[in-house]
Amino acid sequence: MAVDKPVFKRVLLKISGEALSGDKHFGLDFDVIKSVCHVIKKCVEMGVEIGIVVGGGNFWRGTKDGGGKIERTRADHMGMMATVMNCLALADVLEQMDVSVRVQTALEIKAVAEPYIRLKADKHLKNGRVVIFGCGTGCPYFSTDTAAVLRAAEIEADVILLAKNIDGVYSADPKLDPNAVKYDTISYDEVLAQKLTVMDSTATSLSMDNHIPVILFALKDPENILRVITGEKIGTIVG
Incomplete structure (x- = not known):
């Protein structure tokens, strides 16, 4: 079956750590990771910079x-280390599929990854390599959603793809409220005003200020990544 052409040239894909654990809800599910990497490979072969x-x-x-158990800054640094394990797992599976990949981290970990340098990341992307950004922003008190928006702005991505465990933005938590309505599109102002949990407020404001559209969709079917990149209307567009 022929695949439509991509509507985006360069994308920033944000994957939640929980999504990589599959039904186990902890650690790594390599069946899930392989299925995600297989779709990423398809997108790279179409010429998309990821x-x-x-x-x-x-x-x-x-x-x-x-x-309440340990100091916040240290707890956040531990979270940054957790992202590196996920980065290395994704990189290894992609390399097994003959996809060229580089891991860059906001905290310097020379033995396992390049330090994050914007111009170097840009060069890798132009050369067809997938660049995986670890350690969030490198600063405590900022989420990896904020890191995704920051990196998207820095690499001048066309769009931020939020691959989560939910298939879109709802007016309320659909697990708790059977009357929750799913939005096809919604503005940043509405997200902030209604305090919807698309991203945290810092990430949402940063995305709004830099005019970067966000598409939120479910990663349960990894082919959704390809569908969004080729322009299919799934999930919710925030912009």
Whole structure:
């Protein structure tokens, strides 16, 4: 079956750590990771330049797991380390599929990854390499969603793809409210005003200020990444 042409040249894909754990809800599910990487490979072969920011919640969530037990900054740094494990797992599976990839981290970890340098990341992307960004922003108190928006702005991505465990933005939590309505499109102002949990408010404001559209969709079917990149209307567009 023929695949439509991509509507985006350069994208920033944000993958939650929890999504990589599959039904186990902790650690890594390599069947899930392989299916995600297989779709990423298809997108690269279509000429799409892909940067990836991955969360670390499948191993450690700073505010949730460390809250009240250890100092916040240290808890957040532990979360940054968790993202690196996910980055290396994604990189290895992609390399097994003959996809050229580089891992760059906001905290310097010379033995396993390049330090994040914007111009170097840009060069990698232009050369067809997937660039996986680890350690979030490198600063405590900022989420990996904020890191995704920051990296998207820095690499001048056309769009931010939020691959999560939910298939769009709803007026309320659909697990708790059977009357929750799913939005096809919604503005940043509405997201902030209604306090919807698309991203945290810092990430949403940063995305709004830099005029970067966000598409939120479910990663349960990894082919959704390809569908969004080729212009199919799924999930919710925030912009």
